Amino acid sequence: MPNDFTNFGLKDSLLTGLTAIGFRQPTPVQNAVIPVLLAGKDAVVESQTGSGKTHAFLLPLLSRLEKHEDLAQLVITAPSRELATQTYEMAKALLTASNEHWSTHLYVGGSDKERQIEKLQRQQPDIVIGTPGRILDLVSSAALRVDQVRFLVIDEADMTLDMGFLNQVDAIASKMPAALQTAVFSATIPDKLQPFLRKYLHAPEQIKLAPKSVINPQVENWLFATGGKNKAELVAQLLTIGQPYLALVFANTKQTVDDLTDYLKQKGLRVAKIHGGLQPRERKRVMKQVENLEYQYVVATDLAARGIDIPGVSLVINYELPKDLEFFVHRVGRTGRNGLEGTAITLYRPAEENLVAQLEHIGVKFVPKTLEKGQIVTTYDRQRRTQRRATQQKLDPTLIGYVKKARGKGKPGYRKKIKQAISDDRRRKRKIEQRAEHLQQKQKRKAQR
Missing domain, CATH: 3.40.50.300 (P-loop containing nucleotide triphosphate hydrolases)
Incomplete structure (x- = not known):
């Protein structure tokens, strides 16, 4: 397993960029995903938030971008404006540090759609990052072309499903080439996501990195x-x-x-x-x-x-x-x-x-x-009350009555009396058990004669 980023076969410029932004060691999800995406395979990745999954798809796919006609090659969807913006900023920081000049545009709701359409008419971006609704709006209005896209990443797929955006992602993906390489990242893979995965992914690598515990031990x-x-x-x-x-x-x-x-x-x-x-x-x-x-x-x-x-x-x-x-x-x-x-x-x-x-x-x-x-x-x-009730249920009914009666009187020393009564009851039960065991052994010896 690689112990740093130099063993993956990433572009030298990206390795320089990683050093510049302070990345030294790949995380488990990066170790698992980068070789798969570099090899051109589809992937379904289950990984928790904060595991480093964004760079797990950015690094291999940015390494595989090629200079050709001015059309989008990579599309990344995220279910919220904040997540899309976060991914966009990570991509821009990596590209800038790597001195890689791929035009990267962010398309999310709440931004100026008409201005975006105007810019798209002049130039199409290499990399598209955004929310499904806005990307679909631009595709449906014939402003954004996705017919030559090579890579599609669906981030936070379970959240995309929960928020009702999967149909929009479906509509976007349907406009893309059949030879599309697709990577789906999700904290969980719900059953309702399976039809989409079967429709668009071809023999995907199933990568599951379950957290060691449901909650971070930190x-x-x-x-x-x-x-x-x-x-x-x-x-x-x-x-x-x-x-x-x-x-x-x-x-x-x-x-x-x-x-x-x-x-x-x-x-x-x-x-x-x-x-x-x-x-x-x-x-x-x-x-x-x-x-x-x-x-x-x-x-x-x-x-x-x-x-x-x-x-x-x-x-x-x-x-x-x-x-x-x-x-x-x-x-x-x-x-x-x-x-x-x-x-x-x-x-x-x-x-x-x-x-x-x-x-x-x-x-x-x-x-x-x-x-x-x-x-x-x-x-x-x-749980102490539940445990106390469970202890009481093991006592004789008469002893339970004694406990209630002693508590009811509330006289000084009643706690000590209760403790002593419980102790006496347990001692009495042990004697009964010992006598029964002694009798059983005696009968057993008698039968063997």
């Missing part, structure tokens, strides 16, 4: 029971304890994000909000401010969990548990990246006990925490 998960507490007030306190470098707070709806943002601002915190209700230009401006560390706190819907990569997040707070627990993994995945440690705090109500249990079932290990005198301290496991 992230510590804290669980806070809210009970009757004011959740917004609790969040305000948690955000100001320890002064996180950058904190992301997740809520399920745009309205909740708006309300929580207003509350935190009233508490004097400089807070940014990100959700689908913001105008594209406004969302882009806020994202730029967050990246420039003009905000220390960001409140967002799940759009940010899957669609935005904000560097430097040291704390994630789940103000609400997501309705789809898969989003929990994506939320928490915003911190603990690039070898850094992170903390994820989850608030839950008693009615959400089953959701917490489901997360534990898939491997999330929670540490129960609470606030005491302005400090975060470890508290009792929330």
